């Protein structure tokens with residue numbers, strides 16, 4: 152433990168050494184009073200001669216987080232009197248990083264809130280700086296997404312990823328798998344679009360020799376390959392109705408039979424599904440089974456469209472260029488970045504990727520300017536304020552709000568319902584958990 156402020160209670164400060172994560176002791180007026188060893192090795196030393204405030208050290212702000220447009224866990228802790236949790240992007244010696252912040256209140260003898268312990272767990276499922284591996288971003292909507300993934304990853308709960316095409320649903324599924332206890336086992340992706348019922352069944356469950364014409368030998372199914380790991384059903388909305396019953400039975404009983412076999416096999420997997428469709432509409436029209444919808448929708452996560460991610464567009468574009476670069480790094484001029492930030496990108500990150508791939512072909516050097524971009528963006532119109540595409544439909548907007556609120560409430564649905572001013576039952580209904 153290192154005492155930063157001389158006036159703080161040493162005994163309380165020594166408690167920091169008991170945490171397995173970086174931790175600091177903070178006063179009610181945001182002063183950092185002490186740090187533990189793990190904090191210093193992860194986030195760096197704090198100048199003991201200066202009055203360090205948590206918002207200055209972690210964010211470089213001159214005012215507390217809530218006044219800088221971010222949620223402040225200390226303030227939330229003060230008003231609730233209990234533990235609060237939030238995902239922030241902090242400045243670290245390695246650049247900006249996502250950090251899962253937990254704030255614990257410490258009460259004095261007479262019950263007043265004396266100190267706060269801030270525990271800071273670095274989150275590695277996404278990158279807030281340039282990266283060729285992870286999901287990249289640090290915009291508020293992206294941070295809310297990372298928060299949701301971080302909350303659910305360690306559970307075995309089924310996740311439904313919803314979002315327009317190319318928003319990163321598959322990448323998010325990988326992030327959940329990799330942050331889960333199943334990460335040492337495989338993640339198997341099943342592309343549900345375009346599969347007939349028969350093909351889907353034999354792919355997923357496997358088949359025995361002679362089960363149908365052409366079944367010349369036993370074939371193990373993808374479920375067997377996913378044993379102990381994660382099954383990712385991409386475009387779940389396209390699963391044929393007949394197969395939906397079999398999927399429901401599999402999820403409910405955890406068992407299945409290979410095509411042509413009577414032997415009951417047990418499956419062990421965590422289910423993640425993705426769709427770009429509005430599945431509740433498909434339920435209403437009878438194309439998707441309602442019971443299956445409620446089964447797969449235990450934890451819905453909405454991926455925001457690229458056009459809502461602000462500065463992330465530049466960061467993602469640079470990360471993509473880094474991936475494409477061989478010897479020299481391709482660079483975007485400032486005005487080229489501004490042009491990208493104004494674009495609609497109906498195909499989201501995938502479309503941005505395609506634009507940049509084309510731009511590299513057109514570029515004579517490693518500089519990509521507006522002229523080059525315009526040549527390869529014939530179908531990506533910059534959005535203007537009269538463009539109705541910028542308006543999300545109400546249902547998706549509501550889902551995004553609920554996701555962010557639930558993340559803020561650490562998954563506590565009763566609290567979320569209270570803040571939203573609706574009954575718990577309405578909240579469940581809106582989340583699609585009950586009718």
Ligand SMILES: Nc1ncnc2c1ncn2[C@@H]1O[C@H](COP(=O)(O)OP(=O)(O)OP(=O)(O)O)[C@@H](O)[C@H]1O
Pocket residue numbers: 285286287288314315316317318319320321322323385425427467470500501504
């Ligand atoms: N936040 C991000 N940072 C960097 N790259 C991203 C990010 N999100 C998506 N990508 C990239 O964009 C492309 C599309 O992502 P992905 O395939 O995960 O989208 P999707 O939503 O599953 O698309 P679809 O609905 O069409 O299946 C991939 O190349 C992926 O690596």
